[in-house]
Amino acid sequence: MINQYTGTSPKGDLLLLQRLAGVFHGRSFLHVNSTREGGGVAEILQRMIPILRSLGIDARWEVIKGDEVFFEITKKIHNALQGNKEIITEEMWQHHFEVNRQNAANIDLDADAVLIHDPQPGPLVEFRKKGSWIWRCHIDVSNPFKDVYNALGRYALKYDAVIFSVAKFARAMNMDEFIISPSIDPLSEKNRELTGEEINETVERLGIPLDRPIILQVSRFDKFKDPLGVIKAYRMVKKYNDCVLVLAGSPATDDPEGSMMLKEVKEFAADDPDIIILLLPPFSDRDINALQRVAGVVLQKSLKEGFGLTVAEAMWKGKPVIGGAVGGIPLQIAHGVTGFLVHSIEGTAFRIRQLLNAPEMAKTMGERAREFVRKNFLITRQVRDYLSVWYAIENKGKSIIEL
Amino acid sequence: MIEGFEFKQCTSILKSTGKKAGNLHTLRDMIARVSDDCIFHHTYQYFLKEHILEYTNDFAHWAGESLEERSLAEQLSSIDPYEFDNIKGLRKELLYVVDDYLERFPEPREAMRGDEFFFNETVTLVFPIGLKAKNLAEFLMAIKYVDIGSIYYHFYEARMRVGGGIDDFSKWIEESLGKKGLAERIRAIDPFMHNIENIRKHIEEQIEEELRGDMEAMGVEE
Numbered sequence: 001m002i003n004q005y006t007g008t009s010p011k012g013d014l015l016l017l018q019r020l021a022g023v024f025h026g027r028s029f030l031h032v033n034s035t036r037e038g039g040g041v042a043e044i045l046q047r048m049i050p051i052l053r054s055l056g057i058d059a060r061w062e063v064i065k066g067d068e069v070f071f072e073i074t075k076k077i078h079n080a081l082q083g084n085k086e087i088i089t090e091e092m093w094q095h096h097f098e099v100n101r102q103n104a105a106n107i108d109l110d111a112d113a114v115l116i117h118d119p120q121p122g123p124l125v126e127f128r129k130k131g132s133w134i135w136r137c138h139i140d141v142s143n144p145f146k147d148v149y150n151a152l153g154r155y156a157l158k159y160d161a162v163i164f165s166v167a168k169f170a171r172a173m174n175m176d177e178f179i180i181s182p183s184i185d186p187l188s189e190k191n192r193e194l195t196g197e198e199i200n201e202t203v204e205r206l207g208i209p210l211d212r213p214i215i216l217q218v219s220r221f222d223k224f225k226d227p228l229g230v231i232k233a234y235r236m237v238k239k240y241n242d243c244v245l246v247l248a249g250s251p252a253t254d255d256p257e258g259s260m261m262l263k264e265v266k267e268f269a270a271d272d273p274d275i276i277i278l279l280l281p282p283f284s285d286r287d288i289n290a291l292q293r294v295a296g297v298v299l300q301k302s303l304k305e306g307f308g309l310t311v312a313e314a315m316w317k318g319k320p321v322i323g324g325a326v327g328g329i330p331l332q333i334a335h336g337v338t339g340f341l342v343h344s345i346e347g348t349a350f351r352i353r354q355l356l357n358a359p360e361m362a363k364t365m366g367e368r369a370r371e372f373v374r375k376n377f378l379i380t381r382q383v384r385d386y387l388s389v390w391y392a393i394e395n396k397g398k399s400i401i402e403l
Numbered sequence: 404m405i406e407g408f409e410f411k412q413c414t415s416i417l418k419s420t421g422k423k424a425g426n427l428h429t430l431r432d433m434i435a436r437v438s439d440d441c442i443f444h445h446t447y448q449y450f451l452k453e454h455i456l457e458y459t460n461d462f463a464h465w466a467g468e469s470l471e472e473r474s475l476a477e478q479l480s481s482i483d484p485y486e487f488d489n490i491k492g493l494r495k496e497l498l499y500v501v502d503d504y505l506e507r508f509p510e511p512r513e514a515m516r517g518d519e520f521f522f523n524e525t526v527t528l529v530f531p532i533g534l535k536a537k538n539l540a541e542f543l544m545a546i547k548y549v550d551i552g553s554i555y556y557h558f559y560e561a562r563m564r565v566g567g568g569i570d571d572f573s574k575w576i577e578e579s580l581g582k583k584g585l586a587e588r589i590r591a592i593d594p595f596m597h598n599i600e601n602i603r604k605h606i607e608e609q610i611e612e613e614l615r616g617d618m619e620a621m622g623v624e625e
Contacts (some may be wrong), residue, residue, distance in 0.1 A: 012412050012532070012550035142517050164419065167521040172421030179523065181415035326517075332605045388416045393525045399440050403530040 001054035003141055008186050009380040019403045020322040020387040021055035028058040028131075028389070030111035034074065034120035036063050039220070040182060040188035040309045041117050041138055047185040051383055061113070062071075064121045068094060074120045075257060080148035081119065081139045082224060082304045086150055093202060097123045113390045117145065122155040132393040135159040138182065138306045140327040141169045160393050165307045166328045176396075178389050181383065183330060183382035184316060187382070190285035194293060194363040199288045206278060213243045213296035215354055218288055218313075221249045221262040221279075224304040226324070229267050229345045232274060233301070236349035238274070241356045248291055249279040250340045297355045301348050302326055308362070312377040315339070315369035320362050322351045338369040408575045410534040411543055413560060414551040415525035423519040427470065429513040430462070430520055431501045439490040441525040441556065446484045446493060447563065448525065450599065451555050459595065460484070462520070464499060469514045475504045483595045485562055503523075513556045529556065539580060539617075543610045551599040557596055558602055614624060 005014060022293030030054060033041050045061050052059035066074070073092045104127035109241040112131045117123055119137055136154055141149065141164070149254045153173075156162055161176040184191055188367045203210060215234060218268055220223040229249055234245040247265065249258075262279060269275040280287055292298060298314035312332055314321050323329040325341040333339040340351040355362045395401050420441055420495070424430040445461035458464040459480045478500050487493040487498030505511070513521070532553060536542035537569045548555075557571035566577060569590065578588035 010550055012414065014554045015412070015532050016528065016530055037582065117514040162526050167417065167419050167523055168423075168517060169517070170419035170421050170521070177421060179419055384414070385416055388526070388528055389413070391528070398526070398528065399524065400527045403528055 002049055004187055005378075005380050008374070009247060009378050010375055011175070013101070013378075013380045013384050014036065016403075017055065017384050017387070020384070020391060021057065023391060024183070024387060025056040026058060026132045028060070028111040028113070028134055028149070028367050030109065030114045031061045031117065032064060032114070032121045032124060032240075033061075033062050033117035034066070034071075040307070042396070043188075043190070043309075044185075044382070045117075046381055047188055048296045048383055049388070051379065052086055053197065055383075057387075060108075062107045064100065064107070066099045066103075066120070070099045070120075076326075077119050077148055077152070077195060080141060080145040081088065081141045081152075082293060083126045083143045083145060086148060088151065093151060097126075101127070102125050106223075113393075114189075115386065116159075121199075122152060125131075125155055125158045129159075132161070132390060133159045133350045134161050134389060134393070135365075136163045137169065138165060138380075139169075140166075140304050140306050141171075146208075149201045161389060163389065166331060176393070178385075179384065180385040180389070181328060181377060183377050184309055184312045186374075187380040188285065190289050191313060194289055195366075198286065199293055202287045203294060206274065206276075206287065207248060208291070208294065209244055210294065212274075214246055214250065214291075214294055214351060215243055215297050215299060216246045216291055216295035217299040217301065218248045218310045218312075219300065219302070221258050221265055223257075223261055224273050224302060226301045226303050227265045229303075229348070230299055230301050231265070231268055233348040233352065234275070234300075236278075236346070237356070240353055244276065246276045246278065246291060246295070248280055248288060250280050250282055250284060288313075289317075292319060297352050299324060300324065300329060301342065301345075302329065305329055308332070309340075312373050315366075316373045316377075318363075318366035318370045320355055320365035320369060321353070322348055332372075333369075334372070338365055356394060364367065405537060406485050406541055406575075407535040407537045408534070408545075408572075410532050410553050411529055411534050411556055412550060413527050413529045413556040415527045418524045420514070420522045422526060423516075423521040424522075425499060425516075425519045425618070426513045427466075427475075427505060430465075431498065431505065433503050433520075433522055434494065434497050434501065437522050439494075442490050442494050442497070443563075445525055446482075447559065448498075450524055450594065451552070465514075467519045469518045469520070470512055472504070472508075472511055476506065477502070483569050485568060485594055488566070492498060503573050508597065511548060530564075537574075539582070539610060539614060541570070541616075542576075543607065543614065546603060546606055548609070551603070552604075554599050554603050559599075562594070582613065585609060598617055 031045055035042050073096050076086040100123035104124055110129050111324050114131055114133045115136055117136045129392050162315045163178045169177050217230050280380050292314045300308050300311045300383045301325040302324040307328030311321050311323050311329055320340055321339040323333050325343055333341055335341040342348045419420045420431055424433050463476045463479035466472045482496055484493050517615055534545050540549050561571040573586040573589040576582050588609045
């Protein structure tokens with residue numbers, strides 16, 4: 001499987017992967033998160049586990065189960081880590097722990113390396129058996145609500161290392177803190193090249209008009225993705241340039257607030273026929289791929305963001321992206337070079353108009369964007385980094401390691 | 404028998420120190436206190452990044468872009484890390500430049516929240532890439548083919564490892580091939596003034612010229 005990336009991924013990444021695969025051949029690597037579908041973590045795991053296995057590593061992916069109350073609590077924890085003031089009572093923390101205790105009894109936690117994704121399964125570390133335990137935080141914790149952040153610290157400190165997506169999310173924690181950007185898979189259904197027929201099929205089925213430029217945002221219906229701000233920006237642009245706005249998102253099983261936000265977005269869009277709101281079912285990857293390919297301008301106008309992988313996805317398709325300057329978005333967009341970073345609704349509208357009126361500039365930016373993603377944000381680089389962290393933990397204290 | 408040149412490559416995984424600075428005073432205090440690995444990352448390893456902007460280290464980049472202290476950014480950018488034999492000397496120079504600026508402008512602005520300077524280190528993995536050149540022609544082919552991580556390792560990182568401003572390429576060319584002139588011409592390529600792709604191009608040019616000269620000397624026409 002890894003050979004399929006030859007010619008696409010950087011040569012050095014593939015070479016190092018093979019070296020590390022030699023080191024870890026036959027050893028077990030367990031990933032645990034809280035959802036099989038919806039959201040960037042599940043998506044990357046669906047692709048990463050087969051790659052790890054093809055390298056000869058005994059990789060497994062387990063998903064913790066929880067009741068509705070558990071996911072309401074973990075959503076509050078998630079929001080608090082992103083800065084919202086949320087009250088998590090001791091009883092709620094106890095429930096969070098109890099659900100994890102039940103999961104620990106049902107999941108085989110015996111592995112040489114265990115990577116726990118996000119706070120939902122964080123307490124599993126209390127039940128560690130052996131191996132290196134790594135907590136992978138995908139959330140923007142640059143300005144967290146302190147009570148909740150500190151309470152979670154009781155678990156974080158029991159890991160061997162923590163991984164954040166962006167340096168500014170890290171805190172002085174007296175433990176190894178690695179910085180690893182997430183990634184996209186160029187061969188997945190969401191990112192592979194599509195034929196004209198495939199694109200047309202999607203466009204016709206979803207009722208997307210192609211007679212005017214399309215402005216697209218692909219994201220969950222979540223207030224931190226600012227869908228209402230996107231509609232406001234579109235309305236400013238619409239006074240000057242005829243265009244169509246497409247807001248496309250998938251429901252996630254661990255996000256109970258999504259349906260409320262979707263209702264609000266629909267009400268705000270009112271009866272404008274040029275605002276197309278698509279609630280795509282899970283695994284609509286080809287549709288998202290096609291939408292990104294027909295879009296003229298792609299937005300990711302997030303107010304808070306873990307990383308914002310939809311930015312790299314669109315850049316991989318040669319699109320200039322206008323993104324909120326939050327979370328990992330500035331790491332993907334070099335302002336004015338591979339896209340634009342914005343800080344306001346007005347700024348978003350201005351940059352959309354700029355790109356719609358200068359198609360040559362948009363094309364050049366898009367080409368640079370694709371190359372930047374190839375070098376920095378493909379899945380082979382992320383697998384390389386996870387294995388490197390595992391190797392670094394096993395060689396603790398060394399800053400230069402010869403393989 | 405000539406000893407072949409084995410190409411290696413390095414890849415660095417970023418590690419946070421958890422320390423940050425929101426203004427120049429804190430930056431100065433941190434530069435004085437952080438590890439040698441941290442200073443190394445923010446200066447020498449800057450060349451591993453494909454920098455599009457005009458700076459030559461992370462401190463200058465931050466001063467220019469986040470604090471908008473353009474004059475300081477220029478001064479920090481003109482510090483050539485390869486002038487120093489060790490991190491101690493480089494650290495001293497960084498502190499001298501920041502102190503001098505603070506004396507003239509004692510109340511510099513604060514960075515926006517979230518735009519502070521974040522102090523990082525790296526864990527570097529070094530690995531052979533399975534390419535060995537036995538002569539200059541093979542070396543030229545390899546130079547054209549390898550990733551920039553390999554050129555960084557042998558041309559930039561080597562200067563600290565080998566010492567005396569000498570890189571792996573010119574060392575092998577001089578010691579194994581006995582081509583002192585070519586080695587000196589490669590050593591004369593200023594690592595501070597180019598990005599890695601340009602370094603690759605300059606090395607290629609020098610070797611092609613040498614090979615042309617060798618062929619002419621042997622009476623071989625192109």
